Amino acid sequence: xxxxxxxxxxxxxxxxxxxxxxxxxxxxxxxxxxxxxxxxxxxxxxxxxxxxxxxxxxxxxxxxxxxxxxxxxxxxxxxxxxxxxxxxxxxxxxxxxxxxxxxxxxxxxxxxxxxxxxxxxxxxxxxxxxxxxxxxxxxxxxxxxxxxxxxxxxxxxxxxxxxxxxxxxxxxxxxxxxxxxxxxxxxxxxxxxxxxxxxxxxxxxxxxxxxxxxxxxxxxxxxxxxxxxxxxxxxxxxxxxxxxxxxxxxxxxxxxxxxxxxxxxxxxxxxxxxxxxxxxxxxxxxxxxxxxxxxxxxxxxxxxxxxxxxxxxxxxxxxxxxxxxxxxxxxxxxxxxxxxxxxxxxxxxxxxxxxxx
Ligand SMILES: C[S@@+](CC[C@H](N)C(=O)[O-])C[C@H]1O[C@@H](n2cnc3c(N)ncnc32)[C@H](O)[C@@H]1O
Ligand SMILES: [Zn+2]
Numbered sequence: 602x603x604x605x606x607x608x609x610x611x612x613x614x615x616x617x618x619x620x621x622x623x624x625x626x627x628x629x630x631x632x633x634x635x636x637x638x639x640x641x642x643x644x645x646x647x648x649x650x651x652x653x654x655x656x657x658x659x660x661x662x663x664x665x666x667x668x669x670x671x672x673x674x675x676x677x678x679x680x681x682x683x684x685x686x687x688x689x690x691x692x693x694x695x696x697x698x699x700x701x702x703x704x705x706x707x708x709x710x711x712x713x714x715x716x717x718x719x720x721x722x723x724x725x726x727x728x729x730x731x732x733x734x735x736x737x738x739x740x741x742x743x744x745x746x747x748x749x750x751x752x753x754x755x756x757x758x759x760x761x762x763x764x765x766x767x768x769x770x771x772x773x774x775x776x777x778x779x780x781x782x783x784x785x786x787x788x789x790x791x792x793x794x795x796x797x798x799x800x801x802x803x804x805x806x807x808x809x810x811x812x813x814x815x816x817x818x819x820x821x822x823x824x825x826x827x828x829x830x831x832x833x834x835x836x837x838x839x840x841x842x843x844x845x846x847x848x849x850x851x852x853x854x855x856x857x858x859x860x861x862x863x864x865x866x867x868x869x870x871x872x873x874x875x876x877x878x879x880x881x882x883x884x885x886x887x888x889x890x891x892x893x894x895x896x897x898x899x900x901x902x903x904x905x906x907x908x909x910x911x912x913x914x915x916x917x918x919x920x921x922x923x924x925x926x927x928x929x930x931x932x933x934x935x936x937x938x939x940x941x942x943x944x945x946x947x948x949x950x951x952x953x954x955x956x957x958x
Contacts (some may be wrong), residue, residue, distance in 0.1 A: 605631055608662050609693050624686045625656035625723075633811060634660055635888055636879075637719065637744060640802055640813055640867045643854060643878035644742065650717040651736070652676040653705035653729065654931065658687025658698075660719060665696040675709040675715070706732040714738040717923050724749045727764060730790045737796060737816045745787055748809045749853035753779030755862075770835065770862035773908040774842075776805040776940045781865035781904070783810055786864065797822035801872040802879070804895065805940055815872075832863035833904055841914050841951050844904050871899035897936035898946050906938045906946040907954045920958045929957045 603610040603626065612626045626817030637660065641648065647670050652661045655676035664671045676698055678684055685700040691698060696930070701708055709718070709732040718733045720726045726745045737743055747753065752760035755778070762768060766789070767782040769775065784800055791798040791814075798814035799822075805811075835842040836853035837860055848861050876899050880892040913920040920926070923943060927935055935947040947954065 603628070603635070605659060606663065607666055608655055608659060608690075610659055610662075610690050611686070611693055612657055613682075624680070624683050626659060629807060630721075630809075632714050632806065632881060632888070633721075633746065633809070634663055634774060635885065636802075636804075636811070638663055638667045639879045639883055639888070640875070641671060641717065641742075642882050643875055645741070646716070647672050648716040648742075649673045649738075650675070650719070651709070651712065651715040651720070652719050653708050653733070654678060654720065654722050655687055655767075656683050656721075658690045658700075660681075660697055660721065661687070661698050662690060662694050665698060666694060671717075675701070675708075675712065677701045677703055679704050684756060705729050707734055709736045712736055714741075716741045717744070717806055718742075719744040721746045722748075726787075730787060734787075734791050734794055734796055734798070734816075738819055739816075741816045742801075743787070743814045745783070745812050745814070746809055747783055747811075750776075750779060750805075750808060750810060753782055753810065755779070757927055767864050770833070770860065772835070772837070772860075773857060773911050773941060773944060774833070774835065774862075774905050776810075777905060777938075778862045778865060780805050780810050780812070780870070781833075781867070782863070782875065784812055784814075784866040784870075785830050785864060787812065791816070792827060795820055795823055797826045800828065800866070800868070800870055801875050802895075803870045804891075826868075829863045829866060829868040831867045832861050833865060833867075834861045835905075836860070838915065839951070840907070840911060841907050862919045867904055869899070869902055871895060873884070873899040891939060892926050894937050898938055901934045901936055901946050902947055903946065903948050906940065906944045907958075908941060908944040909958060910943050911926060912958050916955065926957055 661674045661676040714736045754775040755769035770778045788798045797817040798882045800817050803812040806910045831834045831846045836857050838857040841853050909920045938946045
Protein backbone atom coordinates (compact mmCIF):
# COMPACT_ATOMS: atom_id res chain seq x y z
CA UNK A 602 0.00 0.00 0.00
CA UNK A 603 1.42 3.36 -1.05
CA UNK A 604 0.08 6.78 -0.13
CA UNK A 605 0.78 9.76 -2.38
CA UNK A 606 -0.80 12.92 -0.96
CA UNK A 607 -4.41 11.84 -0.40
CA UNK A 608 -4.30 9.01 -2.94
CA UNK A 609 -4.05 5.40 -1.78
CA UNK A 610 -2.50 2.88 -4.13
CA UNK A 611 -2.43 -0.88 -3.93
CA UNK A 612 0.64 -1.65 -6.05
CA UNK A 613 1.78 -5.27 -6.57
CA UNK A 614 5.17 -5.75 -4.89
CA UNK A 615 6.90 -6.42 -8.21
CA UNK A 616 5.17 -3.52 -9.95
CA UNK A 617 7.54 -0.78 -8.88
CA UNK A 618 9.69 1.08 -11.41
CA UNK A 619 10.82 -1.72 -13.76
CA UNK A 620 9.46 -1.13 -17.23
CA UNK A 621 9.19 -4.85 -17.94
CA UNK A 622 6.64 -5.45 -15.22
CA UNK A 623 2.95 -5.01 -15.72
CA UNK A 624 2.18 -2.16 -13.33
CA UNK A 625 4.27 0.90 -13.25
CA UNK A 626 4.55 3.18 -10.25
CA UNK A 627 7.61 5.39 -9.81
CA UNK A 628 7.78 7.27 -6.47
CA UNK A 629 10.46 9.56 -7.96
CA UNK A 630 7.84 10.95 -10.32
CA UNK A 631 5.66 12.22 -7.45
CA UNK A 632 7.18 15.66 -8.09
CA UNK A 633 6.16 15.43 -11.77
CA UNK A 634 2.58 14.67 -10.69
CA UNK A 635 2.63 17.39 -7.98
CA UNK A 636 3.60 20.01 -10.57
CA UNK A 637 0.90 18.75 -12.95
CA UNK A 638 -1.75 19.03 -10.24
CA UNK A 639 -0.58 22.56 -9.34
CA UNK A 640 -0.54 23.66 -12.96
CA UNK A 641 -4.03 22.33 -13.65
CA UNK A 642 -5.33 24.10 -10.55
CA UNK A 643 -3.57 27.31 -11.57
CA UNK A 644 -5.18 27.11 -15.02
CA UNK A 645 -8.61 27.13 -13.45
CA UNK A 646 -10.50 26.27 -16.66
CA UNK A 647 -12.73 23.15 -16.72
CA UNK A 648 -10.95 20.20 -18.29
CA UNK A 649 -11.73 16.85 -19.81
CA UNK A 650 -8.42 15.06 -19.28
CA UNK A 651 -6.73 12.05 -20.88
CA UNK A 652 -4.01 9.85 -19.38
CA UNK A 653 -3.18 7.55 -22.33
CA UNK A 654 -0.25 5.79 -20.58
CA UNK A 655 -1.73 5.65 -17.11
CA UNK A 656 0.13 2.79 -15.36
CA UNK A 657 -1.30 2.43 -11.84
CA UNK A 658 -3.76 5.27 -12.48
CA UNK A 659 -2.14 7.46 -9.82
CA UNK A 660 -2.12 10.56 -12.06
CA UNK A 661 -5.76 10.16 -13.11
CA UNK A 662 -6.86 9.63 -9.50
CA UNK A 663 -4.88 12.60 -8.21
CA UNK A 664 -6.34 14.87 -10.92
CA UNK A 665 -9.86 13.88 -9.88
CA UNK A 666 -9.20 14.19 -6.15
CA UNK A 667 -7.02 17.31 -6.18
CA UNK A 668 -8.27 19.42 -9.11
CA UNK A 669 -11.85 20.65 -8.90
CA UNK A 670 -11.71 21.82 -12.52
CA UNK A 671 -10.97 18.32 -13.86
CA UNK A 672 -14.48 17.20 -14.73
CA UNK A 673 -13.75 13.88 -16.44
CA UNK A 674 -10.72 11.63 -16.82
CA UNK A 675 -10.06 8.99 -19.45
CA UNK A 676 -7.25 6.65 -18.42
CA UNK A 677 -5.73 3.99 -20.64
CA UNK A 678 -2.86 1.51 -20.66
CA UNK A 679 -1.78 -1.21 -23.04
CA UNK A 680 -0.96 -3.53 -20.13
CA UNK A 681 -3.78 -5.71 -18.77
CA UNK A 682 -2.17 -5.77 -15.36
CA UNK A 683 -2.01 -1.97 -15.25
CA UNK A 684 -5.69 -1.74 -16.16
CA UNK A 685 -6.66 -4.24 -13.45
CA UNK A 686 -4.57 -2.30 -10.99
CA UNK A 687 -5.99 1.12 -11.86
CA UNK A 688 -9.52 -0.29 -11.59
CA UNK A 689 -8.67 -1.45 -8.08
CA UNK A 690 -7.05 1.89 -7.21
CA UNK A 691 -10.04 3.86 -8.50
CA UNK A 692 -12.34 1.90 -6.14
CA UNK A 693 -9.91 2.31 -3.26
CA UNK A 694 -10.09 6.11 -3.68
CA UNK A 695 -13.78 6.22 -4.41
CA UNK A 696 -13.38 8.03 -7.75
CA UNK A 697 -14.90 7.20 -11.12
CA UNK A 698 -13.19 7.57 -14.49
CA UNK A 699 -13.19 5.84 -17.83
CA UNK A 700 -10.63 3.02 -18.09
CA UNK A 701 -9.52 1.35 -21.31
CA UNK A 702 -6.97 -1.25 -22.37
CA UNK A 703 -5.60 -0.28 -25.78
CA UNK A 704 -2.52 0.98 -27.50
CA UNK A 705 -2.28 4.69 -26.58
CA UNK A 706 -2.46 5.82 -30.22
CA UNK A 707 -5.64 3.85 -30.85
CA UNK A 708 -7.12 5.15 -27.59
CA UNK A 709 -6.41 8.74 -28.63
CA UNK A 710 -7.53 8.44 -32.25
CA UNK A 711 -10.79 6.69 -31.33
CA UNK A 712 -11.64 9.43 -28.82
CA UNK A 713 -13.51 12.66 -29.57
CA UNK A 714 -10.75 14.86 -28.14
CA UNK A 715 -9.59 16.33 -24.83
CA UNK A 716 -8.74 19.65 -23.18
CA UNK A 717 -5.73 18.14 -21.42
CA UNK A 718 -3.58 15.23 -22.61
CA UNK A 719 -0.71 13.92 -20.49
CA UNK A 720 1.88 11.96 -22.50
CA UNK A 721 3.95 10.17 -19.86
CA UNK A 722 5.75 7.26 -21.54
CA UNK A 723 8.91 5.26 -20.91
CA UNK A 724 11.64 7.07 -22.83
CA UNK A 725 10.69 9.22 -25.79
CA UNK A 726 7.21 10.73 -26.31
CA UNK A 727 7.74 10.56 -30.09
CA UNK A 728 5.46 7.55 -30.82
CA UNK A 729 2.46 9.33 -29.26
CA UNK A 730 2.90 12.96 -30.32
CA UNK A 731 0.92 12.87 -33.54
CA UNK A 732 -2.22 11.22 -32.18
CA UNK A 733 -2.14 13.31 -29.01
CA UNK A 734 -1.89 16.56 -30.98
CA UNK A 735 -4.66 15.48 -33.39
CA UNK A 736 -6.96 15.04 -30.40
CA UNK A 737 -6.20 18.37 -28.70
CA UNK A 738 -9.35 20.45 -28.65
CA UNK A 739 -9.48 24.25 -28.88
CA UNK A 740 -7.65 26.10 -26.06
CA UNK A 741 -6.26 22.84 -24.69
CA UNK A 742 -3.11 21.77 -22.85
CA UNK A 743 -0.57 19.14 -23.90
CA UNK A 744 1.79 17.79 -21.22
CA UNK A 745 4.85 15.86 -22.36
CA UNK A 746 7.46 13.92 -20.38
CA UNK A 747 10.67 12.62 -21.97
CA UNK A 748 12.99 10.35 -20.00
CA UNK A 749 15.42 9.73 -22.87
CA UNK A 750 17.59 12.66 -21.81
CA UNK A 751 20.86 11.17 -23.10
CA UNK A 752 20.33 11.94 -26.80
CA UNK A 753 18.76 15.34 -26.05
CA UNK A 754 21.65 16.29 -23.76
CA UNK A 755 24.30 15.44 -26.31
CA UNK A 756 25.55 12.02 -25.18
CA UNK A 757 24.31 10.58 -28.48
CA UNK A 758 24.21 13.47 -30.99
CA UNK A 759 23.29 11.21 -33.94
CA UNK A 760 20.31 9.78 -31.99
CA UNK A 761 19.23 13.35 -31.22
CA UNK A 762 19.39 14.29 -34.88
CA UNK A 763 17.34 11.21 -35.87
CA UNK A 764 14.72 11.49 -33.14
CA UNK A 765 14.55 15.23 -32.51
CA UNK A 766 15.88 16.73 -35.78
CA UNK A 767 18.48 18.96 -34.14
CA UNK A 768 22.07 19.06 -32.93
CA UNK A 769 22.44 18.97 -29.12
CA UNK A 770 25.23 20.42 -26.96
CA UNK A 771 27.24 18.44 -24.42
CA UNK A 772 28.33 21.09 -21.91
CA UNK A 773 26.86 23.00 -18.93
CA UNK A 774 24.02 24.21 -21.18
CA UNK A 775 22.96 20.72 -22.26
CA UNK A 776 19.73 20.49 -20.25
CA UNK A 777 18.31 23.80 -21.37
CA UNK A 778 19.38 23.01 -24.92
CA UNK A 779 17.80 19.52 -24.74
CA UNK A 780 14.54 20.94 -23.40
CA UNK A 781 14.43 23.56 -26.17
CA UNK A 782 15.17 20.92 -28.83
CA UNK A 783 12.31 18.77 -27.54
CA UNK A 784 9.98 21.79 -27.50
CA UNK A 785 10.73 22.54 -31.16
CA UNK A 786 10.21 18.90 -32.15
CA UNK A 787 6.75 18.83 -30.54
CA UNK A 788 5.95 22.19 -32.17
CA UNK A 789 6.89 20.87 -35.63
CA UNK A 790 4.50 17.93 -35.23
CA UNK A 791 1.86 20.47 -34.17
CA UNK A 792 2.63 22.80 -37.09
CA UNK A 793 1.83 20.01 -39.54
CA UNK A 794 -1.71 20.00 -38.15
CA UNK A 795 -1.93 23.80 -37.97
CA UNK A 796 -1.81 23.76 -34.19
CA UNK A 797 0.42 26.26 -32.42
CA UNK A 798 2.00 24.79 -29.28
CA UNK A 799 3.40 27.43 -26.94
CA UNK A 800 5.26 26.34 -23.78
CA UNK A 801 3.65 27.67 -20.60
CA UNK A 802 5.77 25.74 -18.10
CA UNK A 803 8.81 23.56 -18.71
CA UNK A 804 11.68 22.14 -16.70
CA UNK A 805 14.44 19.58 -16.46
CA UNK A 806 14.83 17.41 -13.36
CA UNK A 807 16.53 14.15 -12.35
CA UNK A 808 16.28 11.91 -15.38
CA UNK A 809 13.56 13.68 -17.35
CA UNK A 810 12.30 16.73 -19.25
CA UNK A 811 8.77 18.02 -18.82
CA UNK A 812 6.83 20.57 -20.89
CA UNK A 813 3.28 21.91 -20.77
CA UNK A 814 2.06 23.52 -23.99
CA UNK A 815 -0.98 25.65 -24.63
CA UNK A 816 -2.52 24.73 -27.97
CA UNK A 817 -4.02 27.26 -30.33
CA UNK A 818 -5.53 26.23 -33.64
CA UNK A 819 -4.61 29.13 -35.86
CA UNK A 820 -2.31 29.38 -38.89
CA UNK A 821 -0.82 32.74 -37.94
CA UNK A 822 -0.10 31.48 -34.39
CA UNK A 823 1.77 28.53 -35.93
CA UNK A 824 3.81 30.92 -38.10
CA UNK A 825 4.69 32.91 -34.99
CA UNK A 826 5.94 29.75 -33.25
CA UNK A 827 8.11 28.78 -36.22
CA UNK A 828 9.63 32.28 -36.32
CA UNK A 829 11.08 31.56 -32.89
CA UNK A 830 13.17 28.59 -34.01
CA UNK A 831 16.92 29.08 -34.43
CA UNK A 832 20.34 28.24 -33.08
CA UNK A 833 22.28 28.75 -29.89
CA UNK A 834 25.92 29.51 -30.65
CA UNK A 835 28.56 28.95 -27.96
CA UNK A 836 32.32 29.45 -27.80
CA UNK A 837 34.02 26.77 -25.68
CA UNK A 838 37.17 28.92 -25.37
CA UNK A 839 35.84 32.29 -24.15
CA UNK A 840 32.27 31.14 -23.20
CA UNK A 841 30.56 33.81 -25.27
CA UNK A 842 27.11 32.74 -26.50
CA UNK A 843 24.37 34.19 -28.65
CA UNK A 844 21.28 33.15 -30.58
CA UNK A 845 21.15 33.22 -34.34
CA UNK A 846 18.78 32.42 -37.19
CA UNK A 847 21.65 30.83 -39.13
CA UNK A 848 25.07 29.33 -38.43
CA UNK A 849 27.09 30.89 -41.24
CA UNK A 850 29.51 32.60 -38.90
CA UNK A 851 32.02 30.05 -37.65
CA UNK A 852 33.99 32.33 -35.30
CA UNK A 853 33.33 34.28 -32.09
CA UNK A 854 34.36 37.93 -31.57
CA UNK A 855 37.77 36.78 -30.35
CA UNK A 856 38.17 34.64 -33.46
CA UNK A 857 37.78 31.26 -31.74
CA UNK A 858 36.04 28.43 -33.54
CA UNK A 859 32.43 28.16 -32.28
CA UNK A 860 30.10 25.29 -31.38
CA UNK A 861 26.33 25.44 -31.90
CA UNK A 862 23.09 23.63 -31.04
CA UNK A 863 19.74 23.54 -32.80
CA UNK A 864 17.50 24.32 -34.41
CA UNK A 865 15.70 24.82 -31.13
CA UNK A 866 12.97 26.92 -29.48
CA UNK A 867 14.25 30.44 -28.73
CA UNK A 868 11.04 31.69 -27.08
CA UNK A 869 9.92 31.69 -23.46
CA UNK A 870 9.97 28.51 -21.39
CA UNK A 871 7.36 29.78 -18.92
CA UNK A 872 4.27 31.90 -18.64
CA UNK A 873 5.28 34.18 -15.76
CA UNK A 874 1.71 34.72 -14.53
CA UNK A 875 1.05 30.98 -14.44
CA UNK A 876 4.26 30.33 -12.47
CA UNK A 877 3.16 33.01 -10.02
CA UNK A 878 -0.25 31.38 -9.51
CA UNK A 879 1.37 27.95 -9.07
CA UNK A 880 3.67 29.30 -6.36
CA UNK A 881 0.69 30.87 -4.57
CA UNK A 882 -1.29 27.60 -4.63
CA UNK A 883 1.64 25.43 -3.55
CA UNK A 884 1.98 24.26 0.06
CA UNK A 885 5.08 22.06 -0.17
CA UNK A 886 8.43 23.49 0.97
CA UNK A 887 10.71 21.76 -1.56
CA UNK A 888 8.37 22.57 -4.43
CA UNK A 889 8.26 26.19 -3.25
CA UNK A 890 12.06 26.48 -3.55
CA UNK A 891 11.87 25.10 -7.07
CA UNK A 892 8.97 27.35 -8.11
CA UNK A 893 10.64 30.45 -6.67
CA UNK A 894 13.67 29.88 -8.90
CA UNK A 895 11.48 29.21 -11.94
CA UNK A 896 9.45 32.38 -11.28
CA UNK A 897 12.63 34.47 -11.18
CA UNK A 898 13.97 32.76 -14.29
CA UNK A 899 10.71 33.39 -16.12
CA UNK A 900 11.26 37.15 -15.83
CA UNK A 901 14.61 36.98 -17.65
CA UNK A 902 13.95 36.20 -21.26
CA UNK A 903 17.31 34.96 -22.50
CA UNK A 904 18.41 31.63 -23.98
CA UNK A 905 21.05 29.98 -21.78
CA UNK A 906 22.91 31.11 -18.66
CA UNK A 907 26.42 31.64 -17.29
CA UNK A 908 28.20 28.92 -15.34
CA UNK A 909 30.60 29.75 -12.51
CA UNK A 910 32.61 26.53 -12.76
CA UNK A 911 32.96 26.77 -16.53
CA UNK A 912 34.10 30.40 -16.18
CA UNK A 913 36.68 29.52 -13.50
CA UNK A 914 38.02 26.70 -15.68
CA UNK A 915 38.12 28.63 -18.96
CA UNK A 916 39.89 31.64 -17.40
CA UNK A 917 41.99 29.63 -14.90
CA UNK A 918 40.85 31.72 -11.94
CA UNK A 919 38.90 31.10 -8.75
CA UNK A 920 35.35 32.37 -8.88
CA UNK A 921 33.58 34.30 -6.12
CA UNK A 922 30.81 32.46 -4.27
CA UNK A 923 27.46 32.28 -6.04
CA UNK A 924 25.59 34.37 -3.45
CA UNK A 925 28.17 37.17 -3.75
CA UNK A 926 27.93 37.21 -7.53
CA UNK A 927 24.14 37.44 -7.35
CA UNK A 928 24.39 40.21 -4.72
CA UNK A 929 26.84 42.20 -6.87
CA UNK A 930 24.56 41.89 -9.87
CA UNK A 931 21.34 42.75 -8.08
CA UNK A 932 20.82 45.98 -10.03
CA UNK A 933 20.55 43.83 -13.18
CA UNK A 934 18.14 41.09 -14.11
CA UNK A 935 19.68 38.07 -12.38
CA UNK A 936 18.53 34.72 -11.03
CA UNK A 937 19.71 31.26 -10.15
CA UNK A 938 18.58 28.66 -12.67
CA UNK A 939 16.82 25.39 -11.89
CA UNK A 940 18.94 23.77 -14.65
CA UNK A 941 22.19 23.97 -12.75
CA UNK A 942 23.11 24.79 -9.12
CA UNK A 943 26.24 26.79 -10.01
CA UNK A 944 24.87 28.83 -12.88
CA UNK A 945 23.06 32.14 -13.14
CA UNK A 946 20.59 33.49 -15.65
CA UNK A 947 21.01 37.15 -16.51
CA UNK A 948 20.69 39.57 -19.38
CA UNK A 949 24.16 41.08 -18.74
CA UNK A 950 26.91 40.46 -21.27
CA UNK A 951 29.82 38.03 -20.84
CA UNK A 952 32.33 40.79 -20.08
CA UNK A 953 30.27 42.08 -17.15
CA UNK A 954 29.64 38.58 -15.87
CA UNK A 955 33.36 37.75 -15.90
CA UNK A 956 34.25 41.03 -14.20
CA UNK A 957 31.92 40.24 -11.30
CA UNK A 958 32.90 36.58 -11.04
C1 LIG B 1 5.95 5.78 -17.36
S1 LIG B 1 4.62 4.69 -17.21
C2 LIG B 1 3.25 5.72 -16.81
C3 LIG B 1 3.24 6.23 -15.43
C4 LIG B 1 2.03 7.02 -15.02
N1 LIG B 1 1.61 8.01 -16.02
C5 LIG B 1 2.30 7.68 -13.68
O1 LIG B 1 2.30 8.91 -13.56
O2 LIG B 1 2.56 6.92 -12.71
C6 LIG B 1 4.28 4.24 -18.86
C7 LIG B 1 3.08 3.32 -19.05
O3 LIG B 1 2.83 3.23 -20.45
C8 LIG B 1 2.34 1.94 -20.74
N2 LIG B 1 2.57 1.74 -22.18
C9 LIG B 1 3.72 1.49 -22.84
N3 LIG B 1 3.52 1.46 -24.17
C10 LIG B 1 2.21 1.72 -24.37
C11 LIG B 1 1.37 1.87 -25.52
N4 LIG B 1 1.89 1.70 -26.75
N5 LIG B 1 0.07 2.15 -25.35
C12 LIG B 1 -0.45 2.32 -24.10
N6 LIG B 1 0.28 2.19 -22.97
C13 LIG B 1 1.59 1.90 -23.10
C14 LIG B 1 3.09 1.03 -19.81
O4 LIG B 1 2.36 -0.17 -19.60
C15 LIG B 1 3.23 1.91 -18.55
O5 LIG B 1 2.22 1.63 -17.63
ZN1 LIG C 1 35.52 32.77 -28.13
